[in-house]
Each structure stands twice: as C-alpha cells, then as structure tokens.
Amino acid sequence: MTRYEGAAPPQTPAPTLEVNHVTKRYGEGPTEVVAVRDVSLEVAPGEVILIMGPSGSGKTTLLLMLGALLRPSAGEIRLDGQVLTALSEGRLPDVRLRRFGFVFQDFNLLSALSALENVAIVAQLAGVPNGAARKKAAAILTDLGLGERLHFLPEKLSGGEKQRVAIARALVNDPTFILADEPTANLDSKIGHEIMRLLRRVAKEQGRSIVIVSHDQRIKDIADRVLWLEDGRFAHETGMAVDPVCGMQVERERAVDGTWDGESFVFCSRGCRDEFLRAPWRFLPEGGAHRAALREAVREEARA
Amino acid sequence: MIWLAARNLFQGRTRWVVSVGGVTLALMLILSLDAIFVGMESQLTAYIDSTGADVFVAQSGVRNMHMAVSSIPGSVEGRVKAVDGVDVATPIRYVANYITLDGQEFIAYVIGVPVDGALGRPLTVADGTRELRPGEAIVDGVAARAAATVGATMRVLGRDYRIAGASTGLSSIFSSIAIVPFDEFPSYVAADTMAYVLVRAAPGTSASDLTARIEAAVPGVAATTRREFGRQEIKVISDMATEIVAIMNVIGLVIGLAVMALTVYTATVARRAEYGILKALGARTWTLCRSVVAQAVITVAIALALGAVFTLLVAFAAPRLGVALALALSATSLAKAGGVALVIAVLAAVLPIAQIARIDPAIVFRRRIA
Numbered sequence: 001m002t003r004y005e006g007a008a009p010p011q012t013p014a015p016t017l018e019v020n021h022v023t024k025r026y027g028e029g030p031t032e033v034v035a036v037r038d039v040s041l042e043v044a045p046g047e048v049i050l051i052m053g054p055s056g057s058g059k060t061t062l063l064l065m066l067g068a069l070l071r072p073s074a075g076e077i078r079l080d081g082q083v084l085t086a087l088s089e090g091r092l093p094d095v096r097l098r099r100f101g102f103v104f105q106d107f108n109l110l111s112a113l114s115a116l117e118n119v120a121i122v123a124q125l126a127g128v129p130n131g132a133a134r135k136k137a138a139a140i141l142t143d144l145g146l147g148e149r150l151h152f153l154p155e156k157l158s159g160g161e162k163q164r165v166a167i168a169r170a171l172v173n174d175p176t177f178i179l180a181d182e183p184t185a186n187l188d189s190k191i192g193h194e195i196m197r198l199l200r201r202v203a204k205e206q207g208r209s210i211v212i213v214s215h216d217q218r219i220k221d222i223a224d225r226v227l228w229l230e231d232g233r234f235a236h237e238t239g240m241a242v243d244p245v246c247g248m249q250v251e252r253e254r255a256v257d258g259t260w261d262g263e264s265f266v267f268c269s270r271g272c273r274d275e276f277l278r279a280p281w282r283f284l285p286e287g288g289a290h291r292a293a294l295r296e297a298v299r300e301e302a303r304a
Numbered sequence: 305m306i307w308l309a310a311r312n313l314f315q316g317r318t319r320w321v322v323s324v325g326g327v328t329l330a331l332m333l334i335l336s337l338d339a340i341f342v343g344m345e346s347q348l349t350a351y352i353d354s355t356g357a358d359v360f361v362a363q364s365g366v367r368n369m370h371m372a373v374s375s376i377p378g379s380v381e382g383r384v385k386a387v388d389g390v391d392v393a394t395p396i397r398y399v400a401n402y403i404t405l406d407g408q409e410f411i412a413y414v415i416g417v418p419v420d421g422a423l424g425r426p427l428t429v430a431d432g433t434r435e436l437r438p439g440e441a442i443v444d445g446v447a448a449r450a451a452a453t454v455g456a457t458m459r460v461l462g463r464d465y466r467i468a469g470a471s472t473g474l475s476s477i478f479s480s481i482a483i484v485p486f487d488e489f490p491s492y493v494a495a496d497t498m499a500y501v502l503v504r505a506a507p508g509t510s511a512s513d514l515t516a517r518i519e520a521a522v523p524g525v526a527a528t529t530r531r532e533f534g535r536q537e538i539k540v541i542s543d544m545a546t547e548i549v550a551i552m553n554v555i556g557l558v559i560g561l562a563v564m565a566l567t568v569y570t571a572t573v574a575r576r577a578e579y580g581i582l583k584a585l586g587a588r589t590w591t592l593c594r595s596v597v598a599q600a601v602i603t604v605a606i607a608l609a610l611g612a613v614f615t616l617l618v619a620f621a622a623p624r625l626g627v628a629l630a631l632a633l634s635a636t637s638l639a640k641a642g643g644v645a646l647v648i649a650v651l652a653a654v655l656p657i658a659q660i661a662r663i664d665p666a667i668v669f670r671r672r673i674a
Contacts, residue, residue: 064666096585
C-alpha cells in the first residue's frame with residue numbers, strides 16, 4: 001500500500017492522541033447520565049486500538065469526543081500536545097477534516113455521488129482543486145481494489161465495496177488518525193475480516209493510528225490493544241501479540257507462553273509453542289536480536 | 305460544491321421538474337404581464353404617432369385621449385391656424401363607444417376626421433384606401449379582422465358606414481379604431497365643437513415652441529407635443545394598471561416562492577443525514593449552505609430561462625391566433641423577473657439553511673450514542 005501524493009512526511013515528535021481523565025455527562029440533576037467516567041488513553045502512531053463493551057457502555061460517546069464531535073464535560077483531549085477541547089467550535093471542522101478519517105457502520109456515502117466523487121468531495125472540502133481531488137481519489141480507490149467501480153453510485157456497490165469507499169474517503173486527506181464506528185456491523189464475517197485487515201494494513205504501512213469501536217469479537221485479532229469499556233470506564237485492557245508460528249493475533253492473557261533465549265513468546269496453542277521450540281530459526285529473522293543463539297541452535301540441530 | 309448541488313437536484317428528478325415547472329409558471333406570469341404592458345404601451349400611442357401631427361390641441365387641462373373628454377369650440381381651429389409656425393391644422397372629433405360588425409360588437413375609439421383633412425387618418429392601410437368619403441369609414445384592429453373585406457358594412461353609433469380601408473397596428477388591447485367623416489360624427493356631439501385640433505408645424509419650427517405659442521395665442525386650450533401626448537396616454541394606462549401589475553407580481557412571487565421553498569426544504573430534509581455526514585467529516589456549515597443556495601439558484605435560473613422562452617412563444621403565437629395582444633419582452637422585464645427569481649431563491653433557501661445550521665454532526669452516530 002502506498003502513501004498517496006501529498007501525504008505528510010512523518011512528523012517529529014510522532015503525532016499522538018491523548019485522553020486525560022475525560023468524563024462526559026448528559027443532562028443534569030436527577031436525570032444526569034454519566035456516559036464516560038474519568039477515562040484516560042494514549043494512542044501511539046501506527047497503533048490499532050479496539051474498544052469493545054456492551055451497549056450503552058460509552059464507546060460511541062468516547063469515539064465522538066476523540067473525533068472532536070463532542071466536548072467532554074471534564075478532562076482534556078490532546079492532539080500532538082495541543083488541547084483539542086480548548087479549540088473554538090469554528091476550528092473543529094478543520095481539525096476533523098485534516099487530522100481524522102471516519103469510517104461508519106452504515107458506510108454513510110452520499111447517495112447522489114459516485115464512489116470517486118464521494119472520496120473527492122472530502123479532498124475538495126480541504127481545499128484541493130477538483131481535478132487534483134479526483135485524481136487522488138481515483139488513486140486511493142484503485143489501490144483499495146475499486147479501480148473498476150470509480151463511477152458507480154453507492155446503490156450499485158456491495159457492502160464490502162461501500163466500506164472500501166468509506167475507507168478511501170477516510171484516507172483522502174492523509175489523516176493521522178482513523179476512527180471507525182462498528183465498521184463490520186453491516187458486513188458478513190469474511191468481508192468484515194477483509195475490511196479489518198485492510199485497516200490494519202493502513203495502520204502498519206502508513207503509520208496511521210486507528211481506533212475502532214465494535215461489538216464484533218471476531219475482529220480482535222487485528223488490534224494491537226483491546227480495551228473493554230463498561231459503565232463508562234475501561235474495565236481491563238488486553239494486550240494482543242502475534243503467534244510467531246501461525247501468525248495469529250492472540251490475547252496475551254489467554255495465550256500459551258514460551259521462553260527461548262531469555263525472551264518470552266506467546267502462542268495460540270501448545271502445538272505452536274512446541275513447533276517453535278523445536279526449530280526457532282524457522283520463525284525468527286536471521287539478523288534479529290537472537291542472531292547468536294540462532295546460529296548455535298542451528299549448529300546443535302546439525303550435530304544431532 | 306456546485307456539482308454537489310447539481311447532483312442533489314437532478315437525483316430527485318420528479319421533484320426537480322415539478323419545482324422548475326412551478327417556478328417557471330410563476331415567473332412566466334410576471335414576464336407575460338410585463339410583456340403585455342410593454343407591448344400595450346407601443347399600441348397605445350400607435351394612432352397618435354400615425355396621425356402626422358406634431359402638436360395636439362385640446363380643452364385646457366386635457367393632455368391625452370384615453371378616458372379623456374375634450375370639447376373645444378369650432379373657432380379654435382381658425383385661431384390655431386393663425387399662429388405663427390403652424391403649417392396644417394385639422395380638427396377631429398372623438399368618442400369611445402361600441403361599433404357593430406357582422407353582428408359582433410367591438411369597443412372602439414370612434415374618430416371623426418374631415419374628408420379633406422390632411423391629418424388624423426392612418427398613414428397607410430393594409431387593404432382598400434386611406435381616403436375618406438361621406439358614408440365611408442376606415443377601421444383598424446379586431447374590428448378590421450372581423451370585417452374580413454373592404455366593402456363590408458359597419459354600424460357606428462346608430463349609423464351604417466361602408467368600410468373603405470382597413471389598417472393594422474393602430475388599435476390596442478382596449479379598443480379598435482373606427483375613423484368616420486368629421487361632419488357625419490354622431491349627432492350628440494354639438495355641431496360646432498370638436499375634441500382636438502391636430503397641428504403640423506411648419507418646417508424649421510420646433511413642436512415645443514409651437515405649443516407655447518398656441519397656448520399664448522388661444523386661451524382655454526392645452527397644446528401638447530405628440531411625444532408628450534403619447535407619454536401622457538401611456539401614463540394614464542400605467543397608473544390604472546400599476547396596482548394590477550403589482551398584485552400579479554406579488555402573486556407570481558408567492559407562487560414561485562411557495563413551490564421553491566417547499567422543494568428546497570423537502571430536498572434538504574430528505575438529505576439531512578447526508579449533510580450531517582459532511583459536517584462530521586469536516587464540512588463547514590457555510591459550505592453546505594452555499595450548496596443549498598446553489599440548488600435554489602440553479603432551479604430559478606433554469607425556470608427564468610424557460611419562462612422567458614415560453615413568454616416569447618406566447619408573444620409570437622398570440623397575434624397569429626387572432627388575440628389583440630402585442631407582447632413585448634423587454635430587458636427591464638427580464639431584469640425584474642430575474643430579481644424576483646433571486647428573491648425566490650434566497651428566501652426559499654432560508655429555512656433549509658436554518659435546518660443545516662442546526663444539524664449536529666454527531667447525528668451520524670446518534671442512534672447508538674452512549
């Protein structure tokens with residue numbers, strides 16, 4: 001996947017999104033509802049965070065606040081050190097337009113516009129001239145496998161294609177952060193997984209941070225971190241790691257542990273662990289941190 | 305954003321066609337009415353312009369013909385003729401009444417002109433002769449068309465006349481014109497009186513100088529240049545029509561506004577969620593409002609063009625269908641209709657703009673908030 005023309009070079013220091021003790025209340029007095037309570041979170045560059053939780057747990061409210069669509073009642077949100085919550089209403093659209101990309105559950109494409117126009121219009125809103133906006137939109141859509149569907153209206157696209165258009169739209173202004181609200185809810189499991197892998201690829205290859213709100217347990221494996229939100233608070237955090245044998249994302253808490261050369265590895269099963277320990281050189285890069293141990297292990301294997 | 309406006313408009317084709325149709329009809333009402341009055345203005349002075357007179361002399365205080373009564377003594381003719389700078393002076397009599405042709409009645413300006421008078425008859429006729437002889441008449445307008453042929457009989461104020469000539473272009477929407485011999489003018493006009501004296505200025509004499517000289521020399525008369533006489537004629541009609549035109553313009557404005565406002569409002573409400581999406585993505589309210597205004601302006605611009613085209617078609621067709629209407633579409637009328645169209649577009653966009661301004665971009669997520 002390529003970075004598109006006009007993409008901002010990596011910034012120093014790396015862009016971050018920090019949520020510090022944020023609370024959101026709706027109503028007041030006896031009717032007051034606290035949707036999010038004293039939540040803190042830091043999103044690192046290139047990180048994929050999945051926020052899960054039951055309905056009414058505050059996931060969407062948190063996502064709205066992250067995307068500068070809703071102001072917290074208390075606490076602050078910092079974008080690259082700048083306090084987002086202190087910005088005037090008039091400046092927020094520009095922040096949303098240039099720093100965030102949004103992916104919605106219902107795709108939310110404009111019905112009168114073609115796939116190409118749905119993407120190009122967001123670039124135009126950011127001041128890109130019509131011709132350049134269309135060129136850029138076409139490049140992204142083609143990269144996402146929609147080169148043959150550029151001029152199709154949304155009603156002529158499948159669910160997966162619509163979500164790809166939505167992702168292209170989210171990418172067109174080269175945002176640092178992509179916020180996705182239940183992006184797989186209207187997709188079957190195969191297409192849903194495809195879309196999530198696509199989002200992960202965007203994060204890892206382009207260095208964009210992605211925050212996903214979802215109920216879908218099946219997409220946990222694409223996240224770097226899974227946060228469980230309940231009653232407006234993060235109940236627990238699940239670190240995700242890749243099984244070096246089968247490549248699966250596995251929850252650190254539930255994984256099978258194995259240690260080799262002083263380093264801990266996590267595996268989806270004992271089978272994978274045993275396979276790894278029998279021949280670690282098959283699963284680790286030759287030039288990595290375990291270079292010497294790997295060479296020794298290979299020699300021992302040869303002697304045996 | 306113009307193309308977004310255009311796409312939004314043309315996607316709901318039926319709604320858009322109804323909207324353009326409604327606004328077109330409203331603007332056509334305004335344009336047609338204006339065209340009728342502009343066309344009528346040239347008709348109103350057609351007889352005055354064709355008399356060949358430079359100055360019209362009437363009873364003091366009278367400076368036009370329509371709805372005016374002028375009665376001056378016969379002696380005025382001689383006194384006017386004696387004024388320095390007068391080349392020719394011809395007396396005419398005048399009354400508005402019905403004439404009967406082929407059993408049909410037509411309202412007409414009945415004008416009595418001396419059979420040997422140099423002024424007061426049409427300069428040209430389409431059929432027959434412009435010469436007047438006792439018992440003969442020249443007719444113009446709807447009455448002329450009804451008469452069909454020269455030689456037919458026309459009844460004027462209880463007396464029959466043979467039509468000797470038929471002219472075109474002198475009558476108006478209000479009346480036809482029938483010219484009969486001065487001496488045979490209906491008996492209820494006093495024998496030694498006339499309505500106007502038509503005056504041709506001698507070469508080298510200006511009409512305005514002549515009016516001053518006549519009024520100085522002949523007491524109790526008003527002398528008016530042909531140009532001013534025509535202007536006063538138009539003013540009388542315009543004054544009578546101003547309220548009608550204003551009411552029709554307001555009706556046109558209200559119809560157009562109602563149709564447009566309803567269309568733009570329903571189109572905006574139907575796309576409320578989409579405007580919410582664009583706001584969530586970072587579009588400014590002002591940008592979206594421009595798109596709504598653009599939709600309204602595109603619609604009224606097309607409606608204005610169609611309204612102008614249809615009005616021109618009516619102007620072309622009306623005389624060919626025997627309607628005594630000369631519609632003339634003027635630049636002023638177009639500018640006025642354009643102004644009305646712009647008002648319609650802007651007012652029609654007000655409510656939708658208020659709607660858009662109120663849209664919370666979080667609406668995109670709202671159904672599952674918290």
